[in-house]
Amino acid sequence: MTSLESSIRVQREAGTVTVTFDRPATRNGLRSQEWVHLKETLHEIDKNTDDRVVVLTGADGNFSSGAELGDSSEDLFPLAPMQIVNDACLAIRRLNKPVIAAVSGYAVGAGFNLVLSCDLAVADSTAQFSQIFIKRGMSPDFGGSWHLPQALSLHRAKEIAFFGEMLTATEARELGLINHVVEPEDLAAFVDTWAAKLKALPPIALARTKHLLNSSLESSFGAALDREAVFQEHNFTTLDTHEAISAFLEKRAPRYTGR
Numbered sequence: 001m002t003s004l005e006s007s008i009r010v011q012r013e014a015g016t017v018t019v020t021f022d023r024p025a026t027r028n029g030l031r032s033q034e035w036v037h038l039k040e041t042l043h044e045i046d047k048n049t050d051d052r053v054v055v056l057t058g059a060d061g062n063f064s065s066g067a068e069l070g071d072s073s074e075d076l077f078p079l080a081p082m083q084i085v086n087d088a089c090l091a092i093r094r095l096n097k098p099v100i101a102a103v104s105g106y107a108v109g110a111g112f113n114l115v116l117s118c119d120l121a122v123a124d125s126t127a128q129f130s131q132i133f134i135k136r137g138m139s140p141d142f143g144g145s146w147h148l149p150q151a152l153s154l155h156r157a158k159e160i161a162f163f164g165e166m167l168t169a170t171e172a173r174e175l176g177l178i179n180h181v182v183e184p185e186d187l188a189a190f191v192d193t194w195a196a197k198l199k200a201l202p203p204i205a206l207a208r209t210k211h212l213l214n215s216s217l218e219s220s221f222g223a224a225l226d227r228e229a230v231f232q233e234h235n236f237t238t239l240d241t242h243e244a245i246s247a248f249l250e251k252r253a254p255r256y257t258g259r
Contacts, residue, residue, distance in 0.1 A: 007034060016052070020059050042091040052199045055117060056114065066114075067142075092117045099119050101178075103121060113140065116148075117143050123180070139161075152175060173232045
């Protein structure tokens with residue numbers, strides 16, 4: 001699997017890792033090797049203390065058209081292709097660092113659900129979103145059947161999934177499916193600003209916050225309180241929490257080390 005050439009490009013700059021889907025001829029459709037490469041890249045990022053924020057984006061004016069139909073690059077056991085996709089989805093959710101989707105153009109099918117799987121999502125005014133699966137004789141994957149009912153009423157989620165119609169960036173923002181809409185020329189600068197703000201935060205506390213919020217949708221209020229207590233007790237064993245308190249008391253900017 002990993003011997004097959006992947007079109008994903010990975011660039012690092014000052015703690016920001018930009019992961020770009022780069023198959024413009026297919027509007028950045030993703031094959032098995034791209035899903036594997038994405039998962040492996042995220043696992044590598046998780047272990048690297050210098051990597052602080054991840055930006056997922058697409059080349060040539062589109063985010064991603066999702067999983068490429070007719071991908072027959074390998075002879076795989078019938079259940080394996082979806083497991084490959086699911087592993088990439090879980091890698092985003094379990095990553096101990098924030099992931100921002102920077103979206104232009106098409107984000108459809110698994111491409112749309114990639115956006116929903118990220119922690120934050122910013123789109124420019126050219127972005128279009130669709131749960132296009134039904135129009136290809138399929139049902140949602142990459143977490144779409146979970147994300148949509150969590151974000152919307154069940155009836156609205158079914159409308160979007162049943163009809164597979166395009167949503168504009170503004171419509172997606174109004175539904176709460178993405179955070180912000182900007183003009184195309186402002187997308188990179190906006191994402192850079194958010195990445196800089198995230199990198200200025202204490203990494204351990206930020207990771208804990210991500211996991212607490214993700215876990216809140218899967219368990220009871222009492223279980224959430226228990227997790228909060230455990231994580232808060234751990235925070236007070238870290239150097240970063242002591243640095244945050246010292247900086248506040250000394251009226252200076254904190255210097256976090258991720259320890």
